[in-house]
Amino acid sequence: MQIAASIPQHQAKAFELQPLPVLVLTSVALLVIGMVMISSASMDVAAATLGNSYHYVVRQVIFAMLGCVAALVAVNIPVSWWERSGWLLLGVGLMVLVLVLTPLGRTVNGSTRWIPMGIFNVQVSEVAKLCLIAYLSGYVVRRREALLNDWSGFFRPLIVLGLAVGLLMIEPDFGASVVLSAAAAGVIFLSGVRLTRFLPLIGLMVVAGTILVVSAPYRLKRVVSYLDPWKDQFDSGYQLTQSLIAFGRGEWTGVGLGNSVQKLFFLPEAHTDFIFAIIAEEFGLIGALIVVALFTALVVSGFVIGRRAERSGMPFGACFSYGITMLVGLQAAINMCVTTGLLPTKGLTLPLVSYGGSSLLVTCIGLGIIARVEMERLDKEKMAASKPVRKIKGGAVYD
Numbered sequence: 001m002q003i004a005a006s007i008p009q010h011q012a013k014a015f016e017l018q019p020l021p022v023l024v025l026t027s028v029a030l031l032v033i034g035m036v037m038i039s040s041a042s043m044d045v046a047a048a049t050l051g052n053s054y055h056y057v058v059r060q061v062i063f064a065m066l067g068c069v070a071a072l073v074a075v076n077i078p079v080s081w082w083e084r085s086g087w088l089l090l091g092v093g094l095m096v097l098v099l100v101l102t103p104l105g106r107t108v109n110g111s112t113r114w115i116p117m118g119i120f121n122v123q124v125s126e127v128a129k130l131c132l133i134a135y136l137s138g139y140v141v142r143r144r145e146a147l148l149n150d151w152s153g154f155f156r157p158l159i160v161l162g163l164a165v166g167l168l169m170i171e172p173d174f175g176a177s178v179v180l181s182a183a184a185a186g187v188i189f190l191s192g193v194r195l196t197r198f199l200p201l202i203g204l205m206v207v208a209g210t211i212l213v214v215s216a217p218y219r220l221k222r223v224v225s226y227l228d229p230w231k232d233q234f235d236s237g238y239q240l241t242q243s244l245i246a247f248g249r250g251e252w253t254g255v256g257l258g259n260s261v262q263k264l265f266f267l268p269e270a271h272t273d274f275i276f277a278i279i280a281e282e283f284g285l286i287g288a289l290i291v292v293a294l295f296t297a298l299v300v301s302g303f304v305i306g307r308r309a310e311r312s313g314m315p316f317g318a319c320f321s322y323g324i325t326m327l328v329g330l331q332a333a334i335n336m337c338v339t340t341g342l343l344p345t346k347g348l349t350l351p352l353v354s355y356g357g358s359s360l361l362v363t364c365i366g367l368g369i370i371a372r373v374e375m376e377r378l379d380k381e382k383m384a385a386s387k388p389v390r391k392i393k394g395g396a397v398y399d
Contacts, residue, residue, distance in 0.1 A: 019300075019301035019302075019304040019305045019308070019374065020301075020305070020371060020374045020375070020378075022297055022298075022300075022301040023298060023301040023302065023305070023367065023370060023371060023374075024371065026294045026295075026297045026298040026301070027298060027352060027364075027367050029294055030291070030294050030295070030298070030351075030352040030353055031064055031067070031352050031353075033279075033291065033294075033353060034060070034064075034275075034350075034352055034353035034354065034355075035057070035060055035061060035064060036257070037271075037275055037278060037279055037282075037353065038056055038057060038060050038271050038275070038354075038355050039054075039056075039057040040257055040258050040260065040263070040278065040282065041260065041263045041270045041271040041275055041278045042055075042056035042057065042263075042270070042271035042355065043057070044263060044264055044265075045263070045265065045270070045271070048265075056271055056355050059120075059355075059357070060355055060360075063120075063356075063357040063360045063361065064360065066357075066361060067360045067361050067363070067364035067365075068364065070361050070364050070365045070368065071364040071365060071367055071368035071371075072368065073365075073368070074364075074365045074366075074367075074368030074369050074371075074372060075368045075371050075372050075375070076372075077369075077372065078372075078376070079314070079316065079317045079320070079369070079372055079373055079376055082134050082137075082138075082316075082320060082369065083137075083138050083141070083316045085134070086134060086135040086137075086138035086139065087135070089130075089131040089132075089134045089135055090131060090132065090135040090160065092127070092131050093127065093128040093129075093130075093131030093132045093135070093164065094128070094163065094164065094167070096115070096122075096124040096127050096128055097124055097125075097128050097164060097167035097168065098167065099115060099124070100112055100113065100114070100115055100124045100171065101167070101170055101171070104116075106121060111171055111172060111173065111347070112171050113125060113171050113173055114358075120357050120358075121357075121358070122358050123356070123358035123359065125168060125171075125173050125176035125180075126176075126358040126359050126361075126362040127358070127362060128164060128168070128176075128180075129176065129179065129180050129183070129327055129362070130324070130327070130362050130365065130366055132160070132161070132164055132180060132184070133180075133183060133184065133187065133320070133323035133324060133327060134320060134323075135160070136157055136160075136161070136184055136187050136188070136319075136323065137187060137316055137319035137320040137322075137323055138316060139156075139157050140157070140187060140188060140191035140319055141191075141315045141316045141319060143156075144191065144192070144315075147188070147191065147193060148192060148193060148194070151197075154188075154193065154197060157184070157188065158201065161180070161181065161184050164180065165177045165180065165181060168180070169212065173347070174212065174346060175334065175346035175347050175348040176348070177212075178209070178330075178334070178346070179327060179330050179331050179334065179348070180327075181205055182326065182330050183323055183326040183327045183330060184323075185198075185201060185202070185205065186322065186323070186326045187319055187322055187323045187326070188201075190319065190322050191319060223344045229241045229244070229341065238268075239267070239268055239269075239274065239345055240338075240341055240345060242262055242266050242267040242268075242274075242277075243262075243267060243274050243277040243339045243340075243341070244340075244341055245262060245266075246260070246262040246267060246274075246277040246278060246280060246281040247277060247280045247281065247288075247339075247340065249261065249262070249281050250280045250281040250282065250283065250284040250285065250287075250288070251284055251285070252284045252285050252286060253283070253284040253286055253287075254280070254281060254282045254283040254284035254286075254287055255281060255282055256282060257282050257283070258282070259282060260278050260281045260282050261281075262277065262278065262281055263278055263281075271354070271355045272349055272354045272355050272356060273335065273338070273339075273347060273348065273349060273350075273354065274339055275350055275353055275354050275355070276288065276291065276335060276336050276339045276340075276350055276353070277339045279291055279353075280339075291336075291353070292336065295329065295332045295333075295336075298328065298329075299325055299328065299329040299332075302321055302322075302324065302325030302328070302329075302370050303321075303322065303325055305321050305370055305373055305374045305377075306318045306319075306321035306322040306325065306370075306373070308374070308377055309321060309373050309374070309377050312377045312380055312381065313380075314373065314376065314377060314380070317373035317376065317377070318373075320369060320370075320373065321369075321370045321373050324366040324367075324369060324370055325370065327366065328351050328363060328366065328367075331348055331349070331350075331351055332350060332351050334346060334348050335348050335349065335350040335354070336350070351363045352364075
C-alpha cells in the first residue's frame with residue numbers, strides 16, 4: 001500500500017521540513033553557544049591582561065544584541081533594494097578596502113585589517129565580502145547571456161574580484177581572500193556557467209594561490225608547519241599542536257564547561273580563531289559534532305532557500321542566498337579544518353561563535369537577507385495560490 005499517495009498535496013506540504021525555521025533555530029543555537037564558550041574561553045585571559053574577567057563576554061553580548069537588531073532590519077529590506085544597489089554596494093566594498101590602507105587603518109600583529117570606530121573596530125573584509133557578493137549576484141542576473149556566451153562577459157566580474165582580492169592581500173588578509181574568491185566562483189558556477197568555461201578560472205585561482213603562498217615566507221612557513229606541526233611545536237607549529245592537545249584532552253564527552261586547560265595561556269586566540277578547539281576540549285567529540293551538525297543544517301537550509309527562490313523566478317534572491325551561504329559555510333569549514341590540522345593556520349573566525357563584532361554583525365545581516373528571500377518567496381507563492389483561475393467556456397470568460 002502506498003500511504004504517501006493517499007495524502008492530499010496540501011497536507012503533504014505540511015510534513016515538509018521548512019528551511020526558514022531551521023535557518024533561524026540553528027543561527028540562534030550557534031549564537032548562544034558562542035556566548036557561552038566565549039565566557040568560558042576568555043575570562044582568565046581577560047582578567048590577566050585587562051583586569052576585567054567579563055570584558056569579552058559583555059562586549060560579545062552587546063554585539064549579539066546588535067546583530068539581532070541588524071538581522072531584523074535586513075529582514076525588512078526588500079530584496080529588490082539589494083539588487084538595485086549593486087553598484088553602490090560595490091563602491092562601498094572597494095572604498096573600505098582602500099580606506100583601511102590609509103592612516104585610518106589599525107595594524108595588529110602585522111596586519112592592517114581594521115578601521116577604529118570609537119568603541120569598536122570594523123574589520124573591513126567582512127563588509128567588503130557581503131557588498132561584493134551582492135554586486136556579483138546582480139551581475140550574473142543582469143548579464144546572464146554575456147556571462148554564459150562571451151568571454152568578455154565572463155571576465156568582467158573577475159576583474160572586479162581580482163581588484164578586491166588584491167586590496168585584501170595588501171593588508172594582508174589571505175583567509176578572507178580565499179573565502180571571497182571561492183564564494184564568488186560558486187555564485188558564477190551556480191548561475192549556469194559551463195564547467196569547461198569554469199575550469200580555466202579554477203586553474204588560475206590555484207596558480208595565484210600557490211604564488212601567494214610561495215612569495216610570502218610566513219605563509220610558506222605555515223604550510224610547512226601544517227604538514228608536520230610536531231617538528232617545531234614551540235615555534236611555527238605551536239598553535240596547531242596546542243589545538244590538537246585540546247582535542248585529545250576532550251576525548252568523547254569533554255572535561256566539562258569551564259574546565260579547559262588549553263585556554264589558560266597555552267592556546268593563543270582561544271576565544272577567537274581557535275574557539276572550536278576549546279569546544280572540543282570541554283564537550284568532547286560529541287560537542288564538536290553537534291556544532292558541525294548545526295553549521296551543516298544552517299548551510300543546507302540556506303541552499304534550499306536559494307534553490308526554491310530560483311524555481312520561483314527570483315534569480316537575484318537565489319544567487320544572493322547561495323553567495324551568503326557559501327561565505328558563512330566556507331569560513332566555518334576552513335576554521336574547523338584549521339583547528340583540527342586539516343588546513344594550514346589562517347586568521348579566520350568561526351561565524352556566530354568566535355569573538356568579534358564585525359563578523360557577527362555582518363553574518364547576522366546576511367542571514368537576515370536569506371530569511372527575507374524565503375519570506376518573499378512564500379508571499380509570492382501565496383499570491384499565486386489565491387489568484388482566481390480564469391476559465392473560458394462557450395466564448396464567455398468567468399472566474
